[in-house]
Amino acid sequence: MDKSKFIRESLNESANLKRQIIENCEHDIMRAVDLIVSVYKNNKKLLLVGNGGSAADCQHIATELMIRLNHHIKRPALPAIALTTDTSNLTAGGNDIGYENVFARNVEGLGSEGDVLWAISTSGNSLNIIKAIEMARSKKMFVIGLTGSTGGKMLNMCDVLIKVPSENTQRIQEGHLVIEHIICELVELELYCN
Secondary structure: OOHHHHHHHHHHHHHHHHHHHHHHHHHHHHHHHHHHHHHHHOOOOEEEEOOOHHHHHHHHHHHHHHOOOOOOOOOOOOOEEEOOOOHHHHHHHHHHOOHHHHHHHHHHHHOOOOOEEEEEOOOOOOHHHHHHHHHHHHOOOEEEEEEOOOOHHHOOOOOEEEEOOOOOHHHHHHHHHHHHHHHHHHHHHHHHOO
C-alpha cells in the first residue's frame, strides 16, 4: 500500500467534499441556524441524538452551545442536551425497552412542544433515530436532520435536512463536523452580536 497516495487521496476527497457542501448545503445550513435561533428566542431547548461518532458529535454540539464556541462572544449558556451521554439511562433502556427505543423515551421525557430535536445519522436509517424523530413529531417539536447524500428514511421526516453529498462514512462525518461548527457559531453570532 502506498501510504502517501492514500493520505493525499483522502485529504483531496475531504477538501472536494467541503466545496460540494458549499454548493449543496448552504441554504439548509442557514435554515437550521434560523430555526435554532428562533427556538432559543422562544426560551425552548435543543435535544441531540446520534449513534457512534454521531453520538460524540451530539456531545460536542451540546458543549459548544452550553459553554461557547467563539471565545470573543460573552454570552449565557444555551440549553442543549445530548441524549447520548447517560450510560445508566441508555443501558437500562436498551435492556428494558430495546435499544431502538432509548432515544424516543428520552425525547418523550425531556422534549416539549416548540423544542428542537437535532438528529444525526450518516445513513439516515438508524431505527433509534427514526423513532426519536417520530416521538418529537408527536410532541410538536421541530426536527433538524444531518445525514449523508440520500437522507435515507429521514428524508421526509425533518423540518430541515442537511444532506452531506457523500456516501463515504468518514467523509460524511467530517462534513458533519464542519457544518456543526458553522451552525453553532452562527447561532451565537445571530443571538448575541446583532
